[in-house]
Amino acid sequence: MTAIGSAVGSNDVTMNTNGTSEQELLQLDVAGWQALLDRHESLFAGLLTGSRIGLLPEEDFESPAAMMLVWEATDQGMVASYRPFSGFDTVEVDLLFIPDNKTLRALHEPTNTSPFTDMKRKVRRRETLLYVVKPRASLLERGYEEFLDSLGLTFVGACR
Amino acid sequence: MNRMGGEQQLRHLFQPVKWAGFDVKNRVKYGACCVSNYNSRDGFITERELARTKVIAATGCGIITNQGAYPDPLGEGKGYLRQIALFDDKFIPQFEKVARYIHDGGGVAIQQILHAGRYGGIDLGYCLQPSVVPQTLPHFRPPREITKQQIRETIKQHAQAAQRAIKAGFDGIEITNFMGYLLATFNSKFTNRRTDEYGGSVANRGRFMRELIHAVKEAAGDEHPLIVRLSGAELMDRWGGNDEDECLDLMQQAAQCGVDMISVTVGWQESPDSSIGRDVPPGHWNRLAARAKQHLPGTPIAFGVRLPNPIMADQCLADGQFDFWEVCRPLLADPDLVRKAAEQRLDEVRRCVGSLNCLSRMFRDLPYTCTMNPALGHEVEPNYSLAPASRRKKIMIIGAGPAGMECAITATKRGHQVTVYERDQHIGGSLLGYAAHDLAHKDDLMSVVEHYRVMAAKLGIDVRLGTEVDAKLTRGGLHHQFDAAVIAAGARADLEALPVPDEGVPLVPARDVALGKIQPGRRAVVLGGGKIGLTLAESLKTAGTEVVVVERERRIAGDVMPTWKWRHAAWIEELEIPTMTDCRVMRIAKEGVTVVDGKGRATLLPADTVIAASPARSNQELFAELEWSIDELYGCGDALVPRGLTRAIHDGYRLGCWL
Numbered sequence: 001m002t003a004i005g006s007a008v009g010s011n012d013v014t015m016n017t018n019g020t021s022e023q024e025l026l027q028l029d030v031a032g033w034q035a036l037l038d039r040h041e042s043l044f045a046g047l048l049t050g051s052r053i054g055l056l057p058e059e060d061f062e063s064p065a066a067m068m069l070v071w072e073a074t075d076q077g078m079v080a081s082y083r084p085f086s087g088f089d090t091v092e093v094d095l096l097f098i099p100d101n102k103t104l105r106a107l108h109e110p111t112n113t114s115p116f117t118d119m120k121r122k123v124r125r126r127e128t129l130l131y132v133v134k135p136r137a138s139l140l141e142r143g144y145e146e147f148l149d150s151l152g153l154t155f156v157g158a159c160r
Numbered sequence: 161m162n163r164m165g166g167e168q169q170l171r172h173l174f175q176p177v178k179w180a181g182f183d184v185k186n187r188v189k190y191g192a193c194c195v196s197n198y199n200s201r202d203g204f205i206t207e208r209e210l211a212r213t214k215v216i217a218a219t220g221c222g223i224i225t226n227q228g229a230y231p232d233p234l235g236e237g238k239g240y241l242r243q244i245a246l247f248d249d250k251f252i253p254q255f256e257k258v259a260r261y262i263h264d265g266g267g268v269a270i271q272q273i274l275h276a277g278r279y280g281g282i283d284l285g286y287c288l289q290p291s292v293v294p295q296t297l298p299h300f301r302p303p304r305e306i307t308k309q310q311i312r313e314t315i316k317q318h319a320q321a322a323q324r325a326i327k328a329g330f331d332g333i334e335i336t337n338f339m340g341y342l343l344a345t346f347n348s349k350f351t352n353r354r355t356d357e358y359g360g361s362v363a364n365r366g367r368f369m370r371e372l373i374h375a376v377k378e379a380a381g382d383e384h385p386l387i388v389r390l391s392g393a394e395l396m397d398r399w400g401g402n403d404e405d406e407c408l409d410l411m412q413q414a415a416q417c418g419v420d421m422i423s424v425t426v427g428w429q430e431s432p433d434s435s436i437g438r439d440v441p442p443g444h445w446n447r448l449a450a451r452a453k454q455h456l457p458g459t460p461i462a463f464g465v466r467l468p469n470p471i472m473a474d475q476c477l478a479d480g481q482f483d484f485w486e487v488c489r490p491l492l493a494d495p496d497l498v499r500k501a502a503e504q505r506l507d508e509v510r511r512c513v514g515s516l517n518c519l520s521r522m523f524r525d526l527p528y529t530c531t532m533n534p535a536l537g538h539e540v541e542p543n544y545s546l547a548p549a550s551r552r553k554k555i556m557i558i559g560a561g562p563a564g565m566e567c568a569i570t571a572t573k574r575g576h577q578v579t580v581y582e583r584d585q586h587i588g589g590s591l592l593g594y595a596a597h598d599l600a601h602k603d604d605l606m607s608v609v610e611h612y613r614v615m616a617a618k619l620g621i622d623v624r625l626g627t628e629v630d631a632k633l634t635r636g637g638l639h640h641q642f643d644a645a646v647i648a649a650g651a652r653a654d655l656e657a658l659p660v661p662d663e664g665v666p667l668v669p670a671r672d673v674a675l676g677k678i679q680p681g682r683r684a685v686v687l688g689g690g691k692i693g694l695t696l697a698e699s700l701k702t703a704g705t706e707v708v709v710v711e712r713e714r715r716i717a718g719d720v721m722p723t724w725k726w727r728h729a730a731w732i733e734e735l736e737i738p739t740m741t742d743c744r745v746m747r748i749a750k751e752g753v754t755v756v757d758g759k760g761r762a763t764l765l766p767a768d769t770v771i772a773a774s775p776a777r778s779n780q781e782l783f784a785e786l787e788w789s790i791d792e793l794y795g796c797g798d799a800l801v802p803r804g805l806t807r808a809i810h811d812g813y814r815l816g817c818w819l
Binding site: 124125131132133134136148149150 | 285292294295297398399430432726729730
């Protein structure tokens with residue numbers, strides 16, 4: 001498995017005919033991500049306006065030009081956009097997922113009827129890392145209780 | 161009792177050794193056991209803790225490490241709500257008592273200094289780390305980067321805390337790199353992303369540790385040994401943490417600084433793999449200690465991660481894999497473990513079953529307790545002690561499950577005459593069945609049943625198996641033979657809460673399947689996604705039965721210990737067992753079970769066996785039968801409220817102390 005900080009070069013990255021990686025295409029496809037959020041609006045119904053979830057491809061973690069997908073709760077519902085990721089000091093999201101390309105692809109796939117299942121499973125197994133950027137109390141105030149609960153993160157690690 | 165026999169049998173474990181100038185009576189080190197949470201919010205040791213410490217001091221360990229104290233007045237190092245403190249001289253008198261207790265018990269007294277780092281700042285809303293790397297678990301605080309000035313100050317605070325411990329009478333000091341505490345965050349690539357002299361290469365990352373070691377050694381003085389706990393494996397390399405070679409490198413750095421012992425630990429709180437639960441086979445991590453010993457032959461190595469068995473530990477010592485068996489949770493479960501080993505009474509040991517009740521409670525900011533040791537943390541309370549009964553009574557106990565047997569053993573030790581009636585042909589109640597289906601490590605839960613069997617025999621308790629106490633038996637005058645009756649008849653699946661099955665369709669209680677009274681077919685539906693239903697479903701699927709779990713709540717594992725929920729969730733995923741949550745059972749028919757979800761959609765789940773695992777209902781019918789025919793009538797365990805093993809054991813013990 002690729003560790004954060006190791007060189008980019010996963011076999012999961014495939015190139016299409018014009019030389020653009022599938023990963024790059026996913027990054028550009030704001031409309032596709034928006035469609036995903038629209039299809040699954042109810043999943044984010046509890047989030048307060050201004051709540052933000054970030055997704056940073058694992059392969060881009062160390063890249064100075066990394067772009068982070070952001071899902072933001074607005075008065076009009078969840079909105080997808082891209083923002084630069086320049087490190088933890090400045091990241092303005094509540095939660096930050098670090099999925100690999102395969103997980104991102106599964107999430108983005110329009111025909112996937114339960115696109116979040118795979119990512120949730122990987123988060124529980126800690127195959128996809130989730131950084132909890134904001135304090136727990138703040139997350140609860142913003143309506144993340146149900147979301148965090150569904151991830152089943154409560155206790156893992158050495159004290160198991 | 162044959163004390164010499166046990167010591168000869170485990171001669172490596174009981175071998176007196178000279179360590180760092182101290183005569184150590186054996187090679188057992190009591191681990192710091194994390195933090196008890198028995199103390200005051202402002203870091204003072206309570207009477208409850210002191211009573212507990214007396215028990216620890218009497219365990220017979222050669223070296224005893226007192227739980228970690230945070231060293232800074234601000235509380236950035238405070239990781240637990242009721243952690244003890246050593247940032248001021250005002251704490252010294254209480255530590256003097258602790259050191260004295262340990263010395264009175266013949267142990268070498270070590271005080272751990274614990275700056276919780278990434279998991280610290282519990283009262284502050286932030287934590288201190290070498291770099292800003294956010295938490296990956298939601299219950300810890302957001303990080304702030306430690307400045308160089310703060311590094312110097314933190315090292316100084318550790319040194320001052322060490323001096324206070326020595327002044328209080330402790331023989332030595334321990335600092336800890338365990339699982340994400342401050343030292344670990346400097347050592348690990350995962351959290352140390354600094355670009356100054358404290359970050360980058362493993363030598364630079366180890367700089368904080370080396371400076372800390374030098375400062376503490378200087379403060380404590382040459383005659384007072386320093387132990388450092390270091391990771392043999394962080395289990396964080398998937399996410400950029402240290403690999404095992406880097407861990408070894410850091411141990412070498414510590415050894416070169418002249419530490420007197422390295423205690424090898426495993427895992428971070430955030431690591432993807434478990435390290436101490438009962439799903440990890442005993443001895444699984446021994447290789448890490450052996451590797452450390454091989455590379456650092458001149459440095460004493462202590463180890464005990466998922467190594468609960470003194471016989472295995474003795475063999476490891478014989479093989480030179482490490483120098484001291486560091487033991488913690490097994491001594492929470494049975495403080496007499498070392499003594500029983502010395503006296504060849506290992507069959508009487510109450511084993512740690514890896515329920516992780518202790519840690520589940522700690523991370524809820526509660527005092528820790530132990531499933532197997534109901535008195536733990538209550539030593540200061542007289543009603544938890546085994547005082548001789550003021551009036552010897554004849555007691556009938558109905559049910560030989562954990563609650564009944566615990567009550568029987570406790571009451572017998574106090575002098576009562578106890579008879580246990582059990583309708584089945586075995587001791588252990590439902591636990592026997594579920595232990596047999598536990599995917600983790602069957603031997604752990606089975607050891608509870610075996611403990612009751614052994615103790616009943618040794619104490620001469622009259623256990624009448626295959627004898628159901630019912631109205632006929634009680635009307636026959638049985639109850640007049642007793643002064644008191646205890647109903648510990650457990651619980652059963654509440655079939656009346658489920659739809660009446662179609663004619664000729666069996667609805668099978670989970671207990672009967674668990675105990676092997678009923679063999680399921682090829683395709684089963686388990687009604688109830690709590691611990692009983694999940695345990696059974698996982699086992700049946702492993703044995704080849706196709707299983708679906710139906711749960712009324714929105715999540716499975718609602719009654720499972722917080723530190724074990726992930727385990728069931730992972731098994732259910734790995735075994736690909738479908739779970740239907742937020743579902744109600746509408747019909748149980750020959751072709752299967754029809755369920756309706758929260759949105760009103762009906763689904764037929766084909767099945768040849770329908771197993772009822774929940775809801776549970778207490779077996780309370782005998783209360784009415786006996787209420788007017790016996791002087792004293794009590795209930796305990798699931799017969800009162802179905803809650804599971806821990807409450808059953810604790811209820812039984814408390815009642816046994818009280819009768």
